[in-house]
Amino acid sequence: MTNISINFTTDREEFLNDFMELLRAYYPYVVIERDGDKVSLSIDQLGSNTYQCIIKDYQNPLYCSKNTINLEQNADYVRQKSDIKRHAKIALYQYLQAKTGVSLPYGSLTGIRPTKLFHDLTARGIDAEKYFTDILSVSPAKADLISSICHNQRGVYCTDTDMADLFINIPICVSRCVYCSFLSAELSKISKSVEPYCDLLHRDVADAVDMLSKAGKKIRSIYVGGGTPTSLTAEQLQRVLSPLDKVEFREFTVEAGRPDTIDRTKLQVFKDFGVGRISVNPQTFNQKTLDEIGRKHTVDDIYKIYEIAKNMGFDVNMDLIAMLPNEDFEDFRRSVDSAVALDPDNITVHTLAIKRGSALKLDGYDNKTDADLAENMVNYSIETLIGHGYMPYYMYKQKYMSGNLENIGYCKAGKECIYNIDIMEETHDVVACGAGGISKAVYLDQKRLERLANPKGLDVYLERGEDNMLKRREFFEEKFNS
Numbered sequence: 001m002t003n004i005s006i007n008f009t010t011d012r013e014e015f016l017n018d019f020m021e022l023l024r025a026y027y028p029y030v031v032i033e034r035d036g037d038k039v040s041l042s043i044d045q046l047g048s049n050t051y052q053c054i055i056k057d058y059q060n061p062l063y064c065s066k067n068t069i070n071l072e073q074n075a076d077y078v079r080q081k082s083d084i085k086r087h088a089k090i091a092l093y094q095y096l097q098a099k100t101g102v103s104l105p106y107g108s109l110t111g112i113r114p115t116k117l118f119h120d121l122t123a124r125g126i127d128a129e130k131y132f133t134d135i136l137s138v139s140p141a142k143a144d145l146i147s148s149i150c151h152n153q154r155g156v157y158c159t160d161t162d163m164a165d166l167f168i169n170i171p172i173c174v175s176r177c178v179y180c181s182f183l184s185a186e187l188s189k190i191s192k193s194v195e196p197y198c199d200l201l202h203r204d205v206a207d208a209v210d211m212l213s214k215a216g217k218k219i220r221s222i223y224v225g226g227g228t229p230t231s232l233t234a235e236q237l238q239r240v241l242s243p244l245d246k247v248e249f250r251e252f253t254v255e256a257g258r259p260d261t262i263d264r265t266k267l268q269v270f271k272d273f274g275v276g277r278i279s280v281n282p283q284t285f286n287q288k289t290l291d292e293i294g295r296k297h298t299v300d301d302i303y304k305i306y307e308i309a310k311n312m313g314f315d316v317n318m319d320l321i322a323m324l325p326n327e328d329f330e331d332f333r334r335s336v337d338s339a340v341a342l343d344p345d346n347i348t349v350h351t352l353a354i355k356r357g358s359a360l361k362l363d364g365y366d367n368k369t370d371a372d373l374a375e376n377m378v379n380y381s382i383e384t385l386i387g388h389g390y391m392p393y394y395m396y397k398q399k400y401m402s403g404n405l406e407n408i409g410y411c412k413a414g415k416e417c418i419y420n421i422d423i424m425e426e427t428h429d430v431v432a433c434g435a436g437g438i439s440k441a442v443y444l445d446q447k448r449l450e451r452l453a454n455p456k457g458l459d460v461y462l463e464r465g466e467d468n469m470l471k472r473r474e475f476f477e478e479k480f481n482s
């Protein structure tokens, strides 16, 4: 293995972020520095459907890789662009692999949604698993995992319903976890805004329900996320959810999250509205780590709330995180084993990602130096969960993840979360309420989607008031009236 430092340039600015993501995935073997060896990637058009990616390594003038792409005849502009970008990344990956001697588990594949690409290739009649291994250099184990996930989505994944998903955001938490990069506000710091937020969010949800009903759109799933929605009181939750009183849906999930914010009264509010799924997120079963990462609950709280939630008839998801600070393999193994022993309906295994805005990032914490440990942890969770009857059914990747791995949601048979599948595969419109919520209008036939983001901060969201809802109505007008 060789470590290199490069100064990377490209004539395709529009693809720069994707190239940089691949280069960053190679950290610590590849470091991007202004005074590093100069490497350039350019893309030339040779014919109407033929392009060439050229990589030049100026330290080694003999190295000049030329990768020719023949695009599909009749492919539309969006597809052509994404195929050119993909092939340029393949050329860059091949260069980095040759230069460092290191292969990545996901090869040249970057981006959040590997399964979406897998579904897309399959729909085009391409053998997606073969394409992932042979063309994108994804490891056979990861290609097999992605293929199983797509397979396990059968019965829920669909592209032919006219239903929409409803997302309600409550970006408030009782304390801040050290790895958190969400724009979630600490309850004690925004206490004056909470009541006005609940009032406006109530009107926001009512407006969304009215808009969907007038458009004749049925609701497929409702998801209340955050933050930690259960940071609110039972009365506040009741007020926010009350416009959903007479609404029909296939699935209703609340990401309760922190065990110390959940109690029987709040769970009863959820029951009354027909919520079927909640999360009780341990992240780890090691008390020392919980204290270090800023969670203000005990391991006992996890067990206590889990039992209450199950006795009340909820399906429960539990989130775990691999590579938490100062945890070794044994710590993580204990957490996986403890979660499995409880037998929840869903378990989601995240791999720590250190993103901008988190306390860990500000402290200079580096999670990418022990890729082997990350891989061992994740492999243990895959084997253990599958061995105990859990099926991987959705996945996503994030930037800055330990070992360039992934987050995987597992479920017991028939316990898939519709919302999680829809949001990852981008097959359904999403109507979002609340600060930071992002609505999506999906035009599957045109292979495009449009996004509308609500203001991120509570203050701006409150300031804009009903304007947030007017904008959303305008945004969906074309979609719902077409």
Ligand code: SF4
Residues within 6 Å of the ligand: 172, 173, 174, 175, 176, 177, 179, 180, 181, 182, 184, 226, 227, 228, 257, 258
């Ligand atoms: S519970 Fe989630 S949203 Fe809240 S601080 Fe922790 S990571 Fe951030």
